[in-house]
Amino acid sequence: MHTKRFLREQSFKKVRHQTATLLPNRLHPGSRRFRIAKTLSQPARRFSAVCAPAGEMALRESVSVLTSSGKGPFMQTVQLGKSSLTASRLAYGCWRIAGTGEAAKVTPEAEAGGRKAVAAAFEMGYTLFDLADIYCEGVCERIFGQALKEVSSMRKRVLIATKCGIRKKGDPNPDSPYRYDFSAEHVVRSCEQSLKRLGVETIDLYQLHRPDYLGDPEEVADAFSKLKKSGKAREFGLSNARPSQVDALQTACPMPLLVNQVEISLARLDCFHDGTLDQCLMEKITPMAWSPLAGGRLADNGPIDLQTPDHAHRIHVREILDLVARERGVTRSVAALAWLLKHPAKIIPIVGSTHPERIRDAINATEIELTRDEWYRLMEAACGQRLP
Numbered sequence: 001m002h003t004k005r006f007l008r009e010q011s012f013k014k015v016r017h018q019t020a021t022l023l024p025n026r027l028h029p030g031s032r033r034f035r036i037a038k039t040l041s042q043p044a045r046r047f048s049a050v051c052a053p054a055g056e057m058a059l060r061e062s063v064s065v066l067t068s069s070g071k072g073p074f075m076q077t078v079q080l081g082k083s084s085l086t087a088s089r090l091a092y093g094c095w096r097i098a099g100t101g102e103a104a105k106v107t108p109e110a111e112a113g114g115r116k117a118v119a120a121a122f123e124m125g126y127t128l129f130d131l132a133d134i135y136c137e138g139v140c141e142r143i144f145g146q147a148l149k150e151v152s153s154m155r156k157r158v159l160i161a162t163k164c165g166i167r168k169k170g171d172p173n174p175d176s177p178y179r180y181d182f183s184a185e186h187v188v189r190s191c192e193q194s195l196k197r198l199g200v201e202t203i204d205l206y207q208l209h210r211p212d213y214l215g216d217p218e219e220v221a222d223a224f225s226k227l228k229k230s231g232k233a234r235e236f237g238l239s240n241a242r243p244s245q246v247d248a249l250q251t252a253c254p255m256p257l258l259v260n261q262v263e264i265s266l267a268r269l270d271c272f273h274d275g276t277l278d279q280c281l282m283e284k285i286t287p288m289a290w291s292p293l294a295g296g297r298l299a300d301n302g303p304i305d306l307q308t309p310d311h312a313h314r315i316h317v318r319e320i321l322d323l324v325a326r327e328r329g330v331t332r333s334v335a336a337l338a339w340l341l342k343h344p345a346k347i348i349p350i351v352g353s354t355h356p357e358r359i360r361d362a363i364n365a366t367e368i369e370l371t372r373d374e375w376y377r378l379m380e381a382a383c384g385q386r387l388p
C-alpha cells in the first residue's frame, strides 16, 4: 500500500518528466504541445521548488523558466553554447538597475527600484542575469546580491553572468588611465571581488568585457583554469570580441567558450557582416545581444535625436518596425526583439529596461516568430537600401 506522499511524489515526477520532454527550446505557441506544456507547468514548478537540492542546476530543467505566477507570457529556454546549461530565451541585463553609473549618486530608492526590477524579471521567468564589475562601480552586483538574498530559492534557479577586464581611470592610482586588463592577476582578483559583492560562491558565466590589446591567451587560459578549479567560476565567455580574438583564446583554453556578448540590433548590424554570427553558428557559441533596442532608440516612446545626421534613417526603421508590430499585434520593442530571436544562431537578447511591465512585455517576443519576409523587410530598412 503506497502512502499519499509516495503517490504525490510519483505524480510530480511524471509531470516533471512530461514537462521536460514537452519543452524543447522552441515550441510553436499555437501548437498542442505548447498548450499541454503550459498546463503542466504549475505542479512541475512546485515540484522543482520543493525537491531541487540546493545549488543543483534546476536550470537544466525547463520547469525553472516558467513564470512563477503562472500568468503572462511564457518564457522559453535555450542551451548556452556547447554546455548543458539551459537559460531563459531572453537575458535580463543589470547595467541600469542602480539608476546611475556613479556609485556616489546611488540613492536608497534607486537601490530598491533595482532590486524590484531584478525580482520582477525572475518572477517572470528570466533565469540568465547579466552584470559586470564596472556597472555603477560594483553597485549593480551588490544590488543583485541583495535581491538574491530577498527572493527565496532564486540563487539555485538562476545563472549569474558577470564580466571583468575594463579598468576605469584612476584605478588603482589617480593617474592610471582607462584601460583593459586581462592579466591573470586582475582576472582572478576581479572574480573574487565580484563574488563578494554578489554574496555567492560561484559565478556561472564569467566573461571578458572588452578585448585587451595586451591580452595573452595563455595567461587568460591559466586564470580561467584556476577559477574553474577553485569553483569560483563555472563557465566562461567573451564580450565584444572579433572572431579572430575568440579563436585565439579558444585555442589556448581547455574549456569551451560559451558566449560572445556583442552589440546587435536593427541599429547595429556589424555582427552580420564581420563573421561573428557565422562563427557562433559554426562553433556553437551563443551570441548575447547587448542594447537590443539600441539603448532605447528603437523602443516604443524611445527618443529620436533630430540633431543626429541619420535621424531620418532611424525614423524609417521605426516606421517599418511599427508596421510589423501592428500586423502582429505587439509593441515595437517586441518586434525588434523578435527580429533578433529569428536568427539561427539563437541570439539571446539582453533586456535592459528597469520597468517591470516592459520586462514582461519583452517576453512576448518569444511567442511570435517573424516570417522571412518580415525579417528581410526590417533588414532592408536597417541597411537603408535595397540589399545587393
Ligand SMILES: NC(=O)c1ccc[n+]([C@@H]2O[C@H](COP(=O)([O-])OP(=O)(O)OC[C@H]3O[C@@H](n4cnc5c(N)ncnc54)[C@H](OP(=O)(O)O)[C@@H]3O)[C@@H](O)[C@H]2O)c1
Pocket (backbone or CB within 6 Å): 092, 093, 094, 095, 096, 130, 131, 209, 239, 240, 261, 262, 289, 290, 291, 292, 293, 294, 295, 296, 297, 299, 300, 301, 302, 333, 350, 351, 352, 353, 354, 355, 358
Ligand atoms: N558587453 C557590453 O559591452 C555591454 C554594453 C552595454 C550593455 N550591456 C548589457 O546589455 C544590457 C542591455 O543593454 P541596454 O540597457 O542598452 O538595452 P536596451 O534594451 O537597448 O535599452 C534599454 C533602455 O531602453 C529603454 N527602454 C526600453 N523599453 C522602452 C520603451 N518601451 N519605451 C521607452 N524606453 C524604453 C530603457 O528605459 P527604461 O528602463 O525606462 O525602460 C533603457 O533605458 C545591459 O543591461 C547590460 O547587461 C553589455
